[in-house]
Amino acid sequence: MGKKILMKGNEAIGEAAIRAGCLNYFAYPITPQSEVAEYLVKRMPEVGGVFVQGESEVAVGYMIFGASGAGARVFTTSSSPGVSLMSEAISYIAGAQCPAVFVNIIRGGPGLGGILPSQGDYFQATKGGGHGDYHMLVMAPASVQEAVEMVMLAFPLAEKYRNPVMILGDGLIGQMMEPVEFPDDLRTEPTNKDSWATSGMKSRGSTERNLVKSLYLDPTQLNDHNLNLKAKYDQMKAEEVRYEPYNTDGDYKILIVSFGTMSRVCRTAIDFLKEEGIEVGMIRPQTVFPFPDAPIRDAAVKESCKAVISIEMNMGQMVEDVERCLKGQRPVHWYGKCGGDVPTPEEIMEVIKERL
Amino acid sequence: MAKTFKKPEALSDAHTHYCPGCTHGVIHRLVAEAIDELGLRDMTVGIAPVGCAVLAYNYFTCDFQEAAHGRAPAMATGIKRVRPDLIVFTYQGDGDLASIGMGEIIHAANRGEKFTAIFVNNAVYGMTGGQMAPTTMPGQRTTTSPAGRDILDTGMPIRMAELLSTLKTPSYIARQAVLRPKYITKAKKAIKKAFQYQMENRCFTFVEVVSTCPTNWGMSPLESLEWAEKTLLPYYPLGEFKTPEQEEQDAA
Ligand SMILES: Cc1ncc(C[n+]2csc(CCOP(=O)(O)OP(=O)(O)O)c2C)c(N)n1
Ligand code: SF4
Numbered sequence: 001m002g003k004k005i006l007m008k009g010n011e012a013i014g015e016a017a018i019r020a021g022c023l024n025y026f027a028y029p030i031t032p033q034s035e036v037a038e039y040l041v042k043r044m045p046e047v048g049g050v051f052v053q054g055e056s057e058v059a060v061g062y063m064i065f066g067a068s069g070a071g072a073r074v075f076t077t078s079s080s081p082g083v084s085l086m087s088e089a090i091s092y093i094a095g096a097q098c099p100a101v102f103v104n105i106i107r108g109g110p111g112l113g114g115i116l117p118s119q120g121d122y123f124q125a126t127k128g129g130g131h132g133d134y135h136m137l138v139m140a141p142a143s144v145q146e147a148v149e150m151v152m153l154a155f156p157l158a159e160k161y162r163n164p165v166m167i168l169g170d171g172l173i174g175q176m177m178e179p180v181e182f183p184d185d186l187r188t189e190p191t192n193k194d195s196w197a198t199s200g201m202k203s204r205g206s207t208e209r210n211l212v213k214s215l216y217l218d219p220t221q222l223n224d225h226n227l228n229l230k231a232k233y234d235q236m237k238a239e240e241v242r243y244e245p246y247n248t249d250g251d252y253k254i255l256i257v258s259f260g261t262m263s264r265v266c267r268t269a270i271d272f273l274k275e276e277g278i279e280v281g282m283i284r285p286q287t288v289f290p291f292p293d294a295p296i297r298d299a300a301v302k303e304s305c306k307a308v309i310s311i312e313m314n315m316g317q318m319v320e321d322v323e324r325c326l327k328g329q330r331p332v333h334w335y336g337k338c339g340g341d342v343p344t345p346e347e348i349m350e351v352i353k354e355r356l
Numbered sequence: 357m358a359k360t361f362k363k364p365e366a367l368s369d370a371h372t373h374y375c376p377g378c379t380h381g382v383i384h385r386l387v388a389e390a391i392d393e394l395g396l397r398d399m400t401v402g403i404a405p406v407g408c409a410v411l412a413y414n415y416f417t418c419d420f421q422e423a424a425h426g427r428a429p430a431m432a433t434g435i436k437r438v439r440p441d442l443i444v445f446t447y448q449g450d451g452d453l454a455s456i457g458m459g460e461i462i463h464a465a466n467r468g469e470k471f472t473a474i475f476v477n478n479a480v481y482g483m484t485g486g487q488m489a490p491t492t493m494p495g496q497r498t499t500t501s502p503a504g505r506d507i508l509d510t511g512m513p514i515r516m517a518e519l520l521s522t523l524k525t526p527s528y529i530a531r532q533a534v535l536r537p538k539y540i541t542k543a544k545k546a547i548k549k550a551f552q553y554q555m556e557n558r559c560f561t562f563v564e565v566v567s568t569c570p571t572n573w574g575m576s577p578l579e580s581l582e583w584a585e586k587t588l589l590p591y592y593p594l595g596e597f598k599t600p601e602q603e604e605q606d607a608a
Contacts, residue, residue, distance in 0.1 A: 052437055058460075059463065200399040209420070
C-alpha cells in the first residue's frame with residue numbers, strides 16, 4: 001500500500017487499471033465517466049500504453065474483443081446507454097471465453113434517461129444485457145477506495161475465468177473525490193494465454209494456430225460449450241461471492257440488502273436508528289453476480305428478523321434476487337428511487353420504521 | 357514428375373463448404389498465396405466475418421478470430437493496436453462491410469489502422485439466402501427486391517473503393533475481380549501489395565474483389581462469371597484508387 005491521496009473516482013479507476021498492468025484502453029465519451037478517458041489519454045503515453053477513442057461503443061466493444069483475443073490485458077469504461085451498445089460484444093466475448101474488464105458508471109434510464117447516479121442497470125449487468133446464456137462476474141463498489149481495489153481484482157478474475165468482468169458503479173462513485181490508497185501493483189501476466197490467444201504462432205513459439213470464436217453450428221457441441229460456460233458460472237458462485245455484513249451481530253428486526261452508493265446511505269440510517277434503540281442489520285453484496293444467496297438467507301432467517309428490505313436506486317431489480325434466495329422464508333419489501341435523487345437517511349429510516 | 361500445382365501452406369486440407377463455382381475459394385487462395393510468399397503465416401491473425409466466409413478459419417492455417425456481423429475492422433483495430441508486430445487482415449462480404457459494418461470500416465480506414473481489409477463484393481447477401489445488399493445492382497432481383505432493386509426506394513449501389521478513397525489517411529485502395537484468369541492475376545498482385553504495405557507499417561490497406569454468388573443469383577457458375585463481367589464491372593471499375601506512390605508524387 002502507498003500513501004493516501006485525494007482522487008476523483010473516475011480518475012482513480014483509470015489509475016487502478018494501469019497499476020493492475022492494464023495498458024490498453026479503448027473508449028467512447030459519455031457522462032458521467034468521461035474523466036476516465038481524459039485521465040488516461042495523458043497517463044497511457046507515460047507508461048507506453050495504448051489509448052484509442054473509438055467511433056462508437058459498438059466499435060469499442062469489438063476493439064476490446066480483438067485486443068483481448070490477441071492476449072492483451074484490456075479494459076473500457078462507459079455509462080448505461082454505451083453499455084447497451086457494448087452488450088453485443090460482451091456476449092461474443094463471453095462466448096469466445098476471453099478476459100476483459102468493463103466499467104459501467106450507471107446513469108438514469110431508460111433511453112437517454114438522465115445523467116445523475118442510478119442503479120438501474122442491475123438487471124443488464126447481472127442477467128446479461130446481450131443475447132445467450134452468459135454471465136459476467138459483477139462487482140459493485142461503495143467507495144472510491146473499493147472501486148480501486150475491485151478494478152485491480154477484476155483483471156486476475158477475468159483471466160482466471162476467461163470471462164468478462166464488470167465493475168458496476170454509479171455516477172457518485174465516478175464523480176466523488178475521496179482519499180484512496182492504491183494496493184501494490186499487480187505484477188502477474190495474463191496466464192495460459194498461449195493456449196488460446198491469437199498472439200501469432202511465431203511469438204508463442206508454436207506450430208499450432210489458435211482460434212478465438214463463439215460459433216458452434218453442431219447442436220451437441222454448442223450444448224457442451226454452454227455446459228462448460230455454466231461450469232464457470234457455478235465455480236464463480238462457489239468461489240467468488242463477496243459481501244459485507246453491517247450490524248448483524250445483535251438482534252435486528254429488519255435486514256436491509258443494499259449495494260454501492262445506496263448502501264452508504266443505509267449505513268447512516270442504521271446508525272441513527274441504533275441511537276433510537278432500533279436495531280437494523282444489513283448485507284451489502286460486493287459481488288452482485290455471483291449473488292450472496294447464502295449470507296443473505298442466513299442473516300434473514302435469524303429469529304429476531306421479521307422482514308427484509310431491498311433498497312436500491314432503481315424501480316426494484318435486486319429485490320428479485322433477494323426474493324429468489326429467501327424462497328418465501330421472510331417477507332421481502334423494496335424501496336427505491338431513480339432519476340438521481342438519492343434517498344436520504346431520514347427517508348430510509350421512515351421506510352424501515354413502517355416495517356417494524 | 358515435377359509438381360506444378362501445390363496448395364499454399366496457409367490453406368488447410370478442409371473440404372470447402374462454399375457452393376460449387378463460388379469465387380470465395382479463389383479469393384481465399386490468393387490471400388493464402390500472398391501470406392505464403394511474404395512468409396507471414398506464423399505472425400498473421402485473420403478475422404472472419406459473418407457471411408458465407410464465417411468459416412474462413414477452417415481453411416486458413418494462421419491464427420484467426422471470428423467477429424460479429426460487420427465488426428471485423430474494430431476487432432482488427434484492437435489486435436493491431438496492442439500487437440503492432442502482427443499482420444492482421446479482415447475478410448468481409450458486402451452486407452458485412454458495406455451495410456451493418458459501414459461505421460467500423462470508415463473509421464478504421466480514417467484512423468489509418470494498419471491492417472488489410474479484403475472486401476468480397478458479390479452484390480448480394482449470400483449466407484442468409486440472397487437478400488439485397490448495398491452493392492446490389494439497379495434492377496437486380498434478390499429475395500428482398502423480387503421485382504428488381506428499385507433505386508428510387510433504396511438508392512444506388514455503394515462503391516466502397518471509391519468512397520474510402522475520398523479519405524486522406526488510407527494508403528492503398530484497389531478494386532480487382534476474380535472473373536477470369538487475367539483479372540485473377542491482378543487481384544493477386546493487389547492483395548500481395550496490400551500485405552506488403554502493411555509490412556512497411558503503412559496506414560490502412562483495402563482490396564475490393566468483385567466476386568460471384570451463383571446460388572443466389574440463380575445462375576450457373578459460368579453464367580455468373582459472364583453476368584458479373586457484363587453487369588458489375590461497368591459500375592465497379594477495376595484498378596488502384598489510392599497508392600502510397602501516387603500520394604508521394606502528389607505531395608512532391
Ligand atoms: C447482428 C446480425 N444481424 C444479422 C445477421 C444475419 N446475417 C448473417 S450473414 C448476413 C449477410 C451476409 O452477407 P455478405 O456480408 O454480403 O456476405 P456473403 O454471405 O454474401 O459472403 C446476415 C444479414 C447476423 N448474423 N448478425
Ligand atoms: S451462397 Fe453464394 S457466396 Fe455463399 S457460398 Fe454459395 S455461392 Fe458463394
